[in-house]
Amino acid sequence: MKRLLLTLLVTLAATVAAQSPCVATCNQQASNCLKQCAGDPKDASKPDQARRLMECLKTCEAQVQPCRESCRK
Secondary structure, eight states, X not given: OHHHHHXXXXXXXXXXXXXXXXXXXXXXXXXXXXXXXXXXXXXXXXXXHHHHHHHHHHHHHHHHHHHHHHHHO
């Protein structure tokens, strides 16, 4: 679970440099949100942690989507 989040953050960080300034700003917002999804490492083994992480990831994506759409215009 933490590995998935870490992979997403690294991938996102790697693509920020290759993006337009508008998209880079959106990706930074997404990265900041994803960092908050990580939570406390000692909670990683709790049964509801996977569900909470997936909900958080969906929330982050929904929050950054309007920013990305405005970059395409």
